[in-house]
Amino acid sequence: MAKVLMKGNEAIGEAAIRAGCLNYFAYPITPQSEVAEYLVRRMPEVGGVFLQGESEVAVGYMIFGAAGAGERVFTTSSSPGISLMSEAISYIAAAQCPAVFVNIMRGGPGLGGILPSQADYLQATKGIGHGDCRLLVMAPASVQEAVEMVMKAFPLAEKYRNPVMILGDGLIGQMMEPVEFPDDLKTEPTNKDAWATNGMDHRKGITRNLVKSLFLDPVQLNDNNLALKAKYDRMRAEEVMSESYHIDCDYQGLIVSYGTMSRVCRTAIDMLAAEGIDVGMVRPQTVFPFPEKAVAEAAMKPSCTHVLSIEMSMGQMIEDVERSVKGRVPVSWYGKCGGDIPTPEEVIDVVKQRIA
Amino acid sequence: MELELSGIVIIVGAYGSGKTEVAINLAVHMNARGTAVRLADLDLVNPYFRTREARQALRRLGIDVVLPPDRYMHADLPILTPEVSGMLRHPSGLTLLDVGGDDVGATVLAALADAMEGKTPQVLQVINPNRPHTDTVSACLMMRQAIEARARMTITGIIGNANFMEETTTRDILAGYAFSTRVAEAANIPLVFITTPAALLTRLDKKDIHCPVLALRRQLVPPWKRADTLDAGASASKG
Structure with missing residues (x-):
């Protein structure tokens, strides 16, 4: 695609497709509804799926399901919607599945307003869900950078088997700028065999994959938290930009x-x-x-x-x-x-x- | 070829085609030519980058901007003020409506059908081939049909607004002119005018452009940029 003039929200939708993500589940909210508007047209053109959930809570678990099945999947929302998804985000992090969440922030707290804000910083970086979970969070400053970060987000989510968040303010979603798209990512997750519950036929090896976030044994739960901590430390060492x-x-x-x-x-x-x-x-x-x-x-x-x-x-x-x-x-x-x-x-x- | 418009002019088009910038600059242009201009912001579907952001600059020039009451200005609600049907029943000079994007945004026009009964408004579709969904002639024609169906009005002309915002070159404008001409021919309606960033106006080779050219001074800018000055001088050139 040559240079094209796009709103941030549209460009985020296109970037996800270019990153090989053909699953988008979402629930509309200002100021990011144009992602859904864009993808409702684009997804059928590329053989992808757009499903509107009945709420953000439902969407969070639709993401969990698709991620657990080894599919590239993402959603977009804005502040109050992300709060509703936060339970599922914690589950996804605990179960070590990859997914991409985009938060186009609006003013808060509560219903707040619909204009740009960066008031979900602490939520995104330190308190996205209950338990010891973290997200890798990238914050674009232009439409072009939003495209590049979305495309990078999918392989990073797979590298760490952890949700990645794009944290943009309302203006990133709404403003138009000329953008160019990098080449499509033709890759599949390379470590899919380690978590995907996509049937034994598709997989090398005979280990059963389980998607779960329940660890009643205190030793197992502590081990899982140590494994998560090791990943967050590795992000600190390798992903700072x-x-x-x-x-x-x-x-x-x-x-x-x-x-x-x-x-x-x-x-x-x-x-x-x-x-x-x-x-x-x-x-x-x-x-x-x-x-x-x-x-x-x-x-x-x-x-x-x-x-x-x-x-x-x-x-x-x-x-x-x-x-x-x-x-x-x-x-x-x-x-x-x-x-x-x-x-x-x-x-x-x-x-x-x-x-x- | 001077750009001259009067009566009821309704600006429609796809999301992000540049309707609001075109409407604001058209209002300034006609106001500078001595026509009384009333501009109504009918964008009920998107709360960002609307005519209301340029209201002070427009009012300073003496342009009457019709907006919802101040206390509802930031509401995420489709508010249609009664003043709009009033101005349509008694149009004078140039009565300009800046409508929201796509067929969804144009739905509001069906609600104004009574006010426009017996009038012959010009409904102009803004197109920018550098935007997704309007990058081919057939896509523009599909957008036209969708808008007409929801607005219950016929689109009577095309406005060519090919641009990449501040990265626009004269080459983009000439390519956009050729594209807009093809859309107008395919739709069998006139290409009413094209636009150019004001800074490119003198560098643009207009010998092959057979329609008026409106110079755009960008008003809807992010907070780290300054809006161009809306001067009262003539902003259209001979084509």
């Missing part, structure tokens, strides 16, 4: 920001540089695992006197920023979470008050 901006200078302050919020910060950084005020930025592309090392190194630059965590939430990511900086430089928060995205001018004012 971040991007730096304007850090090849003696900047006075450092911004940590992700998603579309980071694009506002980028504009603010350019405008500040024109006034002679240098501010650097680290943009986490994975928020779990968090780029602790990149943030710490950037914060430790001798010229840097302050670190700002700028987020469309009331101070959630700042906990990871503080954990990374370890008290060596003052860290503070700025953000908004009603649906209005802070403007470059607002970011500039905050930088001038606290840094310059």
Whole structure:
């Protein structure tokens, strides 16, 4: 496909197909319903399936079922819908099945609003479900990056036999940008024999695969949790992604920001540089695992006197920023979470008050 | 070829075809030519990137923007204000309706049939061949049929809005013009005008373009970009 102008939500749907995922189960919710609108047309063209569940709870378990059968499967939702799926996400993580969840965040808590937000940061990175479960979470800042992350999400989910989440704010879903799609992934999961309950005929070996999250024996449950922990530690070692901006200078302050919020910060950084005020930025592309090392190194630059965590939430990511900086430089928060995205001018004012 | 439109003009088209940018810029263009313009935001299906975001810039130019009351502005609800049927019953100058996307968005028009009885509105379909689902002539014709069925109105003309937003090149515009011409011919209706980003207007070779060209100054931008200035100068050129 040549360059095409797409909404983030449409591009996410197309990217999943290009990643070889032909199973999409979902329940509509603003601001991500265009994924379903797009796939209801596209899935039949490629021999795929789109099924609307009767609720997000049902969708979560439809995902679990398909994943357990060894099929590439994904869903998309927005904040309240993800809360409803969180029980199933915990089950899927416990049973070590791969699946992809996309959260196009809207303002909360509760029903909140329908405009962009990043207020599900803590939920996605630390509290997605009960028990010791984690997701690998990637946060795109452009439609093109959303495409690339969705396509990467499926092999990563299979590598770790764990759900992967794409955490986008409402604007990522709604905005249009020109995109190009990488080549289709023709791969099948290589480790499918280890978990898929797709019939013994399809499999080498004679071990029965069981999809389960119930471990009544305390030793077995502890062993399962140790196996999960080993995977999360491996994610921390192997999957961290971040991007730096304007850090090849003696900047006075450092911004940590992700998603579309980071694009506002980028504009603010350019405008500040024109006034002679240098501010650097680290943009986490994975928020779990968090780029602790990149943030710490950037914060430790001798010229840097302050670190700002700028987020469309009331101070959630700042906990990871503080954990990374370890008290060596003052860290503070700025953000908004009603649906209005802070403007470059607002970011500039905050930088001038606290840094310059 | 000057772009000149009056009476009731209804802008329809696929999701993301650029209806709202076209409607806003058409309103500014006709307003600058001295026509009284009323613009109604009838996008009842999508809460992001709607005409209402440009309301202040438009009102400053003296363009009457008809919107739901402020307290319902962010509601995720299909609100059709009674003012809309009023403006259709008594149109003056240019009465412009910016309708929501696809056949779903156009459904609202069927509800306004009474208000338009005896009138002959122009219903114009915006097309951008760089968008999915409208990248072939037959796909555009299918979209036309679907919109007509739900709106219970006939589409009377085509607006060519080929673009990749700020990555648009003059080559994209010329290719889009050729595509729009083929759609208009296949539908047997006129190509009313095409658009170009204002910044490309002087670089565009217009000798082979046989319809008016509307210069677009982008208004619906993400918060890290600045909207183009909507000046009151003539924004269409000779074709």
